[in-house]
Amino acid sequence: MLFKLIKYELYDLLKSRWIVGIFIFYLLVFYILLEFGRELRKSLLSLGNVSLLTIPLFSLLLSALYAYHNRNFIEFVLTQPLKRSHLFVSLFLSLSLSVMLAYFISSFLVFYYFFGVNFSFIKFSILILSLIPLFVSIGMFCAFLVEDRLRGIGLSLLLWFAFCILYDTFLLYMAVAFSDYPIEKPLLLLTLLNPIDLLRLSFLVDAGLYEFIGSIGRPLLVYLKKWWFLPSLCSLFYTLIFYALGFRVFKGKDM
């Protein structure tokens, strides 16, 4: 049942303007970035910086808008003999897979054209792709929690802003305001809690730009070199939290 639903939802999504738009956006942006900077490490850093801001935003907006726009379809599916949990999982997986496919295929095509296949790209893709299920689960959580479409989109944008921009600003403020105290460990812990911050550090490490990492990220250097998938694990942790919250809301929701 689950796979049947995923098949149709994925088919619908892959033909949607959103997914086609995401595909074309990354194809163009990556082509331009790689055309101007043909050095592998720095190119990956540029691609990473663009992706860190846009992939969470696109995943979040697509999932929230899809859930709002298809509310009547979701209702109809729930009148069919199937479990609520199956519908929720299918929505989560088809939304995540569709964005992952659009992003991966477009970035792979451009990357292959300039550099061919190498491990750096595979590693980079795994790290970025792991952000997609996290922000899809946040988008779904907001859409099922808040009935009003505008407020729901607003809440999801606020969460995107908090993860991508506010958190980093907060850390910087902490570092400056409490610079006289031994706050390295708490800051390190806080950095570990945000997958976007971790990914940013990871890309800097890969690009060899150690001077940009700062005193907080320095202790992480060893770990990020050894366990390059640490940011993905952090994303997975948050994905599980938001998925569970979203499912809890959806299970008891009056449609």
Added chain:
Amino acid sequence: MIRLEGVHKSFRKKKLFENINLEFSEGKTTALLGPNGSGKTTLVKIILGLVIPDRGRVFVKGFDTAKGYGYKRLIGYMPQVPEFPENLAVKEIVSMVEELRGVKAKRLEELLEVLRLEGEMEKRFGSLSGGTKQKVGALLALAFDQPLLILDEPMVGLDPLSAYRLKRLLLEEKRRGKTLLYISHIMSEVEEMADCVVFITEGRVIFHGSVEELKKTTGKEKLEEAVLCFLS
């Protein structure tokens, strides 16, 4: 066929239903009437398991709806606003529902002809007009030959010919012994189709009986006038 026992439902702090007890008999056609916002659609959604009651139980052909989803195999549902993934063609939507139900649509050819949907099967759902979307909703509600049909304002948005054809189709289903529960604001349609009427206002059932009984109770000859008595 359908039994509601002591159903309570509140939305936030507003009580919508307080101790609703209702029974819809097998093989009968029941019209749910009431002013806008009286809770007709919510009542239907409670039966379908879309809205979860705060208290009380709902049984469909003896199945407790809170204890599983298997009873939904017995129901064909036509929503007020049918919406499906807009990039899927109508035939793909039919296939999807067939796969979800695990059975083939039994009367597809006949229904496509009656609803004049043969030429629409290849088209994207998103490209269809409102009326055609409504007909796709009717097609999916009727195609699996379920014994219970729940329809939420089925004629709204249809052109006169399509509305007439759908009405004939529903009368045929009634003749075949199906149980029909539908919401409508068109009194002539109710008079022609319904065996029973349930009138709801402010979350309370204020009348449950036949159309004739309703007329007798209110002392009016026309159903429209009888209903106006309740509304005023």
